[in-house]
Amino acid sequence: MKVYSCCGHETVVKRHYCPTCGSDQIEQREVSNDGTIYSYTTIHVPPVEFEHLAPYSVVLVQLEGTSAKVTGRTTEQVAIGDAVRFLELKDGAYLYTK
Numbered sequence: 001m002k003v004y005s006c007c008g009h010e011t012v013v014k015r016h017y018c019p020t021c022g023s024d025q026i027e028q029r030e031v032s033n034d035g036t037i038y039s040y041t042t043i044h045v046p047p048v049e050f051e052h053l054a055p056y057s058v059v060l061v062q063l064e065g066t067s068a069k070v071t072g073r074t075t076e077q078v079a080i081g082d083a084v085r086f087l088e089l090k091d092g093a094y095l096y097t098k
């Protein structure tokens with residue numbers, strides 16, 4: 001996946017301008033699809049539109065090779081420190097698997 005950076009801050013969110021200095025010279029680079037679970041929350045009673053997915057976990061993934069973290073989703077059981085891999089971007093959600 002790609003990360004975007006300026007002023008030493010990296011994020012997976014694509015921006016047209018740096019929120020810190022206002023520059024439009026945002027650098028982008030490709031990083032590994034691997035990461036580790038930084039934190040997670042298991043959802044047993046989801047909002048109606050995600051009912052068919054439950055139970056699932058909303059995970060905060062520390063990406064490998066960058067300071068950026070990404071909020072993703074997985075239907076597998078996870079624990080903090082688990083190695084996970086980015087699968088696909090579906091309906092705006094980053095889907096992860098172990």
Ligand SMILES: [Zn+2]
Pocket residue numbers: 006007018019020021022023
């Ligand atoms: Zn900047």
